[in-house]
Amino acid sequence: MRVTCSNCHKGFVIPDERLPMGKKIAFPCPACKGTIELDLRTTSARNDGQRTQKKQDDSLTGQALKKKILRHMKDLPPIPQTILKARDVMANPDSDFKELANLFETDQAIAAKILKLANSPYYGYSGKITSIQRASVILGHRTLVELLTVIGTAGLLGNKLVGYWLDSGALWKHSLAVAFGSKIIASKTEPALSNDAFTSGLIHDVGKLILDQYIKERWELFEKFMVDGEHTFLDAEKKILDLDHAEVASEVCKSWNIPEPLTVAIRYHHHPSQSNGSELAYIVHVADAIAMMTGLGLGIDGTLYQMDDKAMEFLNLREENLNDIMGKVLEAVQKISE
Ligand SMILES: [Fe+2]
Ligand SMILES: [Fe+2]
Structure with missing residues (x-):
C-alpha cells in the first residue's frame, strides 16, 4: 500500500503483508516524524495462515535468536573474489597493470561493468573509456577501487527490505549517498581516508540484509516498542533481536575479510563515540545523517535519527558544511545512477 504523509507529503510503500488489516493504526513518518494515521478497518483481515506461521517464528528470543541470526549470516553471498583480489593488487604500490589485466581476463562480466560505470556521467568520460587499461590510466587506481566496490555490492544492496520499509533500490541509493558523503567529508578532514571512507559508507548498513527477515516476523513487537x-x-533492534544492524554488519565485514579499520567504523556508525576515536566511524556517522537529510532511500529507521553531539566538532565541520555536502551527495547519486 502506498502511504503519503499529510504533513511533509513524502510517499512510502508499506508491504501489504505487514499491515494489520482490520485495525486503525498510527505511526511516525520516517521523514518528518509527524504522525501518519491509517484506517484499515474496512479491509478484511487476510493472511490468517501466514500469521499462524509468523507466531511460530516469533517465539525465539534472546541468545538463541542471536545465535540463529549470526548463523544466517553465512547465507549472504560473498563479495566476488575478483573484487577482493583486485583490491589487494591495487593496494600494493609495486603492482603493475598486467597483474590487474590478468585478473579481469578471467572475469569478463566484471570488466564489462567497470567500463559501463566508468563511462557514466559521474566520472565525466562518457564513451571515452574503452578498455580496462584506459580506465586504469585515466581514472587511476583509487577510482578503480571505488568502481569495483560499487560493482561488487550493487546486486546485494539493491534488494527490497520489507521489515525496514525499503523498496527495491532504496537501500542502494541510501548506501551510495553515505559512500559519497563519507568520501567528501574525508577529503576535507583526512584525504588519505577517502577510499576507505567510500567503502565503509557503501556497506555500512549491510547488516539490514540479515535482520530484515527477523524484523518482518516480529513486526508487532517492533510496532509496540516504537x-x-x-x-x-x-x-x-537491540531490545527485540538482542543485536542491531551495525553489530551484524561488522560480523559480515569480518567474513568478507574487510580490513579492521573499516569494520570498526561500520560497527560504530551509529555510536562513533564508542569506537575509541575512529575518525572513519565519525565520518560514516555524519554522512549517514546527511543521507537521511537528502531523503534518498529513506526507510522506517529514518525516524528519530540521533546524531552524536560531538561528531561535528570531532570532524571540525560546521552547520553550513552540511548543506554544501548534501547538495554534492544528491548530485553524485543522481549522476552515477544514470
Ligand atoms: Fe545504520
Ligand atoms: Fe544508514
Whole structure:
C-alpha cells in the first residue's frame, strides 16, 4: 500500500503483508516524524495462515535468536573474489597493470561493468573509456577501487527490505549517498581516508540484509516498542533481536575479510563515540545523517535519527558544511545512477 504523509507529503510503500488489516493504526513518518494515521478497518483481515506461521517464528528470543541470526549470516553471498583480489593488487604500490589485466581476463562480466560505470556521467568520460587499461590510466587506481566496490555490492544492496520499509533500490541509493558523503567529508578532514571512507559508507548498513527477515516476523513487537515515539528503530533492534544492524554488519565485514579499520567504523556508525576515536566511524556517522537529510532511500529507521553531539566538532565541520555536502551527495547519486 502506498502511504503519503499529510504533513511533509513524502510517499512510502508499506508491504501489504505487514499491515494489520482490520485495525486503525498510527505511526511516525520516517521523514518528518509527524504522525501518519491509517484506517484499515474496512479491509478484511487476510493472511490468517501466514500469521499462524509468523507466531511460530516469533517465539525465539534472546541468545538463541542471536545465535540463529549470526548463523544466517553465512547465507549472504560473498563479495566476488575478483573484487577482493583486485583490491589487494591495487593496494600494493609495486603492482603493475598486467597483474590487474590478468585478473579481469578471467572475469569478463566484471570488466564489462567497470567500463559501463566508468563511462557514466559521474566520472565525466562518457564513451571515452574503452578498455580496462584506459580506465586504469585515466581514472587511476583509487577510482578503480571505488568502481569495483560499487560493482561488487550493487546486486546485494539493491534488494527490497520489507521489515525496514525499503523498496527495491532504496537501500542502494541510501548506501551510495553515505559512500559519497563519507568520501567528501574525508577529503576535507583526512584525504588519505577517502577510499576507505567510500567503502565503509557503501556497506555500512549491510547488516539490514540479515535482520530484515527477523524484523518482518516480529513486526508487532517492533510496532509496540516504537509506539510512544521515544525509541529509535535501532533501540528496537537491540531490545527485540538482542543485536542491531551495525553489530551484524561488522560480523559480515569480518567474513568478507574487510580490513579492521573499516569494520570498526561500520560497527560504530551509529555510536562513533564508542569506537575509541575512529575518525572513519565519525565520518560514516555524519554522512549517514546527511543521507537521511537528502531523503534518498529513506526507510522506517529514518525516524528519530540521533546524531552524536560531538561528531561535528570531532570532524571540525560546521552547520553550513552540511548543506554544501548534501547538495554534492544528491548530485553524485543522481549522476552515477544514470
Ligand atoms: Fe545504520
Ligand atoms: Fe544508514
